[in-house]
Amino acid sequence: MLFDKILAILYNFIYEKEAIQMVKRYCTYYIKQIYDYVEKRANNEFRKYDLTLAQMTVLMILSSHPQGVLALKALEHELGVAQSTTLGIVDRLEQKGFVRKMDSPDDKRVKLVQIMPEGMVPCNSIQSDMGVGEEYLLRGLNAEERATLKRLLQKVCKNIE
Known part of the structure; x- marks a missing residue:
């Protein structure tokens, strides 16, 4: 993927002072910094439930759907990762008793x-923590700046859909 290649090139120079200044000219540097911070903070928070950010993301997606059920293929699409990656995450969650896999009653291939109720526990607990985390990240922005940032991020996300 082009984004991965760009990041690889940029981070090959990360230890050189001049290169760091060059890298900071690109939005991808700041996006990566934010992602790394959020991932680290989330993984620390989710550790008390023996969950990773990826696993918690799956639980949050499932909890937002009727009866907490979603086709594996649809989950894969929402996560934006390969089927094998999605299946690995789901398998680990199933081993922990947070989710269960089943055949569709309409189509056994699906x-x-x-x-599961056990999977809802961290979802319910984390909801308020997510707001606190976002507030921390955006604490230096006023309401108008936050709205602008959100609008711009939504535009960027549309570019990668």
């Missing part, structure tokens, strides 16, 4: 994933 695999469904359902969140």
